[in-house]
Amino acid sequence: MFSIQIMRMSEGVEWALHECLNLTWLEPGEAVTAARLAKFYELPAAYLNKQLQALARAGILESTPGPRGGFRLARRPEDITVMDVVAAIEGPESAFRCQELVRRGPGDHEGVDYRKTCSISQTMRRAELAWRRELAAVTLADLKETVETRNPTVPGEVRRGFARLKV
Amino acid sequence: MFSIQIMRMSEGVEWALHECLNLTWLEPGEAVTAARLAKFYELPAAYLNKQLQALARAGILESTPGPRGGFRLARRPEDITVMDVVAAIEGPESAFRCQELVRRGPGDHEGVDYRKTCSISQTMRRAELAWRRELAAVTLADLKETVETRNPTVPGEVRRGFARLKV
DNA sequence: GGCACCATACTCGGATATAAACTGTCCGAGTCCCTAGGG
DNA sequence: CCCTAGGGACTCGGACAGTTTATATCCGAGTATGGTGCC
Numbered sequence: 001m002f003s004i005q006i007m008r009m010s011e012g013v014e015w016a017l018h019e020c021l022n023l024t025w026l027e028p029g030e031a032v033t034a035a036r037l038a039k040f041y042e043l044p045a046a047y048l049n050k051q052l053q054a055l056a057r058a059g060i061l062e063s064t065p066g067p068r069g070g071f072r073l074a075r076r077p078e079d080i081t082v083m084d085v086v087a088a089i090e091g092p093e094s095a096f097r098c099q100e101l102v103r104r105g106p107g108d109h110e111g112v113d114y115r116k117t118c119s120i121s122q123t124m125r126r127a128e129l130a131w132r133r134e135l136a137a138v139t140l141a142d143l144k145e146t147v148e149t150r151n152p153t154v155p156g157e158v159r160r161g162f163a164r165l166k167v
Numbered sequence: 168m169f170s171i172q173i174m175r176m177s178e179g180v181e182w183a184l185h186e187c188l189n190l191t192w193l194e195p196g197e198a199v200t201a202a203r204l205a206k207f208y209e210l211p212a213a214y215l216n217k218q219l220q221a222l223a224r225a226g227i228l229e230s231t232p233g234p235r236g237g238f239r240l241a242r243r244p245e246d247i248t249v250m251d252v253v254a255a256i257e258g259p260e261s262a263f264r265c266q267e268l269v270r271r272g273p274g275d276h277e278g279v280d281y282r283k284t285c286s287i288s289q290t291m292r293r294a295e296l297a298w299r300r301e302l303a304a305v306t307l308a309d310l311k312e313t314v315e316t317r318n319p320t321v322p323g324e325v326r327r328g329f330a331r332l333k334v
Numbered sequence: 335g336g337c338a339c340c341a342t343a344c345t346c347g348g349a350t351a352t353a354a355a356c357t358g359t360c361c362g363a364g365t366c367c368c369t370a371g372g373g
Numbered sequence: 374c375c376c377t378a379g380g381g382a383c384t385c386g387g388a389c390a391g392t393t394t395a396t397a398t399c400c401g402a403g404t405a406t407g408g409t410g411c412c
Contacts, residue, residue: 005356006258009174010395011266017287018268033345041271046398053347065345066404082290091173095262099178101185104208106328107321119313120184123249127301134294146286154274161273172395177356200384214358220386232384233365 012051013089015043019052020060020085022162024077024144025155031070032162039165051089058088077140083132096124179218180256182210186219187227187252189329191244191311192322198237199329206332218256225255244307250299263291 019037026032034052038045052071055061062074073080098121100114115121147154186204193199201219205212219238222228229241240247265288267281282288314321 005177005179005256006260007174007176007262008260008264008355009262010172011264012172012396013263014266014268014287021287035345040273041268044397047396049346050348050397056346063346064404065347065402067344067406069345069404071346082287089172093173093175095174095176096180097175097178099181101181101208106207107324119310119317120181120188120249123302123305123310127249127298130301131294131298134297135290138290143286143290150286157274175394179357202384211358213360216385217358217387223385230385231365232363232386234367234383236365236384238385 007095009086010089012047013086015041015048016051016055016085016089017082019048020055020073020080020140021143021147022158023061023071023073024140025158026072026162029072031064031068031072033070036162036165037071040161055085055088058084060084060088073140077144080140081136082138082140082143083135086135094125094128096121096128098124174262176253177256179214180253182208182215183218183222183252183256184249186215187222187240187247187307188310188314189325190228190238190240191307192325193239193329196239198231198235198239200237203329203332204238207328222252222255225251227251227255240307244311247307248303249305249307249310250302253302261292261295263288263295265291 018041022037022040023032034049035045037043037052038048052061052063056063056071056074059074060080061071063069063071098115098118100118102114102118103109103112185208189204189207190199201216202212204210204219205215219228219230223230223238223241226241227247228238230236230238265282265285267285269281269285270276270279
């Protein structure tokens, strides 16, 4: 009743970030199937698979079909930013898309691109740029190091967790 | 096919911002009906009314029923930030809502609030804070002044536009 | 014993249903204005 | 001529459908593997 509508980010973003972070703790070349990744957090496997495919198309993950196949990081953790992952899932477009409302109002609008000149559009774009900059400043390697510092047992738990899971 | 899903802001936000900005150019105490505000940009009147009500609930607009009624700004333009308007339409919650995925993974999670401690959640929250800070730094008065400087004829056009419209 | 071939089981990949949210619309409650009647 | 009461019209406000988007699922195409038969 009070909040008419809420802008929200797909929950798939959180899934993707956690799974990518988990993949940083595997041995180089080792792959994990979508089924195991899903089981790790009790997520719906088929739907998580969809997100993983989006990450693969974006060049963040590599996929191998067949037995002993699965997903692994396509680049070093230092070269994958949080922004990369978010953009892969949420799409490259910005949250605010100027409809050029001003053009539909009175006055002369000959050859003016209000997506660039409209001061409201500029404000929204500047804010979104600040958001992107923050996310682009953090890499998977940063997250990895932070977690390892706070709780050194996590890497081992994750590796053993994947190995132990029965699919 | 390529972009699975896109985080997008409601178009109502753009409507609300433009209409609020237009209201800054009215004489103090003067009110404009939802029908006229809609006609100004050729928007669906009943749906715009919905957004205006949200702005009224948030204390940004004041509404007067009956003849000669309508909407007007409830505060001075200097005291209304772009963030206020966005929050009124999109809701006060953040776009990224931590589901505490980690809690569903292996390990001990006794009495830990991962919405605060999870490094991924922290990163997303920090980015969203930067976004909010940018939007909170711009007021309707700032937008008003920018537009008037670039195009001094706009205020008069808006006033005359509202007066001329036949509903 | 070594090698090549084949059947098999396992994996990803995209096409397909279901649920939720946004968008759009309608009609009723409340309020102000204008008019008409009376003092 | 002024005041007052009533009717009417106009406005917002919240409740009600239609359409797009996100969520969840299933089955088929492709590949490495392991076994088997042949040389």
